Amino acid sequence: MLKKLKHSKIKAITVLSSLFLAIFISVPIICVVTHTTLSALMTSLASEEIQFAIRLSLETAAISTIMCIAISVPAAYALARYDFFGKSVINTILDAPLALPPLVAGVGLLILFGTTSFGKALADAGLVFVFTPYGIVIAQFFVNVPFMLRILRGTFQSINPRYEHVAETLGCTRAQAFWHVTLPMSKNGFLAGSVITWSKGIGEFGAALMLAGATRMKTETLPISVFLNMSCGELDLAIAAATILIIISLISLFAFERYGGFAQVF
């Protein structure tokens, strides 16, 4: 009896802790969404500035996600399938952006593109990253590529190379075997990776702020919009932007849970 009581005490304390956490996380979110009236929210959403921020966020995140896929597919394949000199060092370096504060990443990117001859050469060629929307894309790419890479690496690792071997005996080249067999088998990984990279891209603030700055109607993504409008007291606009960010996060969280359960992100 005593034992049971003791056991249920532990149960009560632990369950209460989790309940407290859940409340602590939901309340601020509810606070944001319920702070203004629905009509004020609609008016703000229709404003030119928020419309611009939405469009810029969706576009930059889509482009940086495509860039992440383009480079992660071959890189993740190599890391999953081959043994080569320096592989573990490369693996560690590729994970670094996960641990690095985005603000610091932004400073590094700013110095790279703003002060080095490499950055100047790119600028001369017409690719200006400092204080432009291009900078937002690069910042998102830098911070989020490890997510895509890790998910795809895990996905490729989970696929037995024998599928490709069989495909090769059935008339495929190596590339065709990858395209016709491994890619379709990686569908869930691609979906999970794209959703998480895209939604994190939309929320990216620190690195983008450093490299692309916070210029109204020029490099104003949704998080930048929250920041700018909070700074100058435009609460309704800030909340409109924040609400959209919340909705996007919830959708992506749901999609990731649904399709990415197997993928190893951290």
Added chain:
Amino acid sequence: MIRIEHLSKDLGEFFLRDITLDIKDGEYFMVLGPTGAGKTILLETIAGIYRADSGRIFLDGQDITDIPPRERNIGMVYQDYTLFPFLTVEENIAFGLKMRKVARSEIKRRVDELANLMGVVHLLHRYPGTLSGGEQQRIAIARALIMEPKVMLLDEPLSALDPQTAERLRQELKNIHSITDTTTTIIHVTHSFEEAFLLGSRMAIMNKGEIVQVGTPNEVFRKPNSEFVAEFLGVGNLFQGESRIDADSGIASIDVGGINIVSATLKSGSVHVSIRPEDILVSTKQIVSSARNSFKGKIAGIVDAGTILKIAVDVGIDTPFVVAITKRSFDELNLKMGREVYITFKASAVHLF
């Protein structure tokens, strides 16, 4: 014809060392060996998935060592089926022809034909994940056969199946030449001696990346050329004969050329009979027991096999029985060459296949 000359490949954990083999057109060739002997990588190197470190492979006189798998016309079937899970059975079987850009109507015709021969017509619209192991393996075989390969490589195709399914599929593999045209050469890898014996026209025994013996199953079995082969095959007594089932007593009686062996395994017709040397009792006088088999013979050979002795007992048929006994029993029974003894074993110790 496949000719393999001094083939070597090192993949670290698995490796091949100086493999030389000649396999004839239309032959059903077995490769037998323990886990880790390098059997799978031998097949994968023949298929072209791995490049040989050294040595050459010839197919019909053409050197194929350096050409990619898709140009070799060699089919591959793995133990774990490796059917493409995102394609239906029909699309799986059609995969190779689609890669070759064969006309759609022709693909349809060939898929139906092969599905028919492999007995999987009713499964064509299903996905592999919902099928049993036996069904998946038939589809994997059909998917390879549709390419009309010159050589089929089978990597333990029966090992993942339950005994009944394996037995049925083995029968079909035995008749595979009636499905394919008769020149399809088959190389079948297994760790089961029984499979090798029943299917192979010839077999190679592999150990630690090397071929240790090649021959017909009978040759290899009768004359193992090394301790390893003898140990690995380990069956001991093997006979061939005609089996008849006695319905009244519920036992099988096998005539193995002079003597009748009684078995508890019910199987009729032409069979192989095996009895492990440890299951046979030797005595100097006839003993009365429940064991159904007892024969009188003479000791024709004595071999010291370490902790035990193996003695050969000639009972008047072609091959002597091999019996394993401890040294102590050997001394106590005062056995020696030419001495008359009785051997006794139970009907349940007689294995038929």
